[in-house]
Amino acid sequence: MVTYFPSNMAVGEQALKQQFTFSLLPSKVFAFTQDRQTTEFFMKWSMLGRISAQAFTFDQLFHPYRKHDFVSDFFRDPNVISNLKVIDPLELWKPFERDVASVNVEIIPCTKVSMDIFDPLYNSGILHPNGHIVKCLHEHYTDFDELKKMLLIEDSENYEIISLENRVEFLFRLFKHICLGGELCQYEDVIGPYIETTRLIYKDLVSVRKDPDTKEITVVSTVLKVTACDQSGLCYPSRTREEQNFVYLIVDPLKRHVHVLYHSFGVGLFKT
CATH class of the missing domain: 3.40.1000 (Protein Transport Mog1p; Chain A)
Structure with a gap:
């Protein structure tokens, strides 16, 4: 509106x-703006x-x-x-x-107060058991993988492993932004940096109470x-x-x- x-x-x-x-x-x-490792990831992405x-x-x-x-x-x-x-x-x-x-x-x-929203990534064929992202062929992008398919292609087989309700959550949106990066993004081969960076930013920005x-x-x-x-x-x-x-x-x-x-x-x- x-x-x-x-x-x-x-x-x-x-x-x-x-x-x-x-x-x-x-x-x-x-x-997250002061963390050295996060800064290095931002440079890479x-x-x-x-x-x-x-x-x-x-x-x-x-x-x-x-x-x-x-x-x-x-x-x-x-x-x-x-x-x-x-x-x-x-x-x-x-x-x-x-x-x-x-x-x-x-x-x-x-509404999320934990990273459980990402648990389905680990048993869906998107990741290998060691956390490496499964690669796949793509006619336009040589570095395309199953994670990007899940994020971007609505008719992909893994799109709905994250429920539609969870895909609209700020936590997931933040994760998607981090994964897609900037114009000359060098993508990760493992999921860990994406998850950890998302967690740090989310924790920094969002307030909770007990x-x-x-x-x-x-x-x-x-x-x-x-x-x-x-x-x-x-x-x-x-x-x-x-x-x-x-x-x-x-x-x-x-x-x-x-x-x-x-x-x-x-x-x-x-x-x-």
Whole structure:
């Protein structure tokens, strides 16, 4: 669903709603961006310098039904506009600094608190017993394998070993993004790096809590997949539509923090 920002005639009506305001959390450090092994994987997968995470705080109670207000206010907030990092057409990092005309917001299911979702990969013919990914012939790609078939080809025999319900989960989407990588991705022969990197990023971005009585752990974050348009069309996360150009806002309603996971598809960079 697309939300358009109000015209001048509608400003009075919009003003009746409390707007969200945001502030950058410059001291927030995401562990996966500092981990040396993860950095080496990002370099290998052509994602180094093209994937980033930032944190902002906000001032109002957040409820998922207000997702469009939240995202619209996010892209109008001067602290966001001046601090949100993007890669420009010249492959340079710079502040967002654009006038957004409309936003598209999709709530992404996020309920997983373990990596059990990936267990079917180990007994389906996608992996050898030692964790190596089974190779297969492909008319266009010499390095195609059973994992990519499962991720990309809906009529492949292994597509539904991960249920459709689980395929829409943020954890699985994150795994798919990691596996597909950037423009010059050097793919892994074993599954381990993909699983471990997904786990680190997910743990870094998503908030959970434990029920003091039942001891059950549940996710408290709401995950929003977003795009934004200016008067010329799509402007965020990129001017071009590509599955590996993505942005997720991961909202913690208790801490009133929002984490921004951003990736711009292309050849790996070495500066952010």
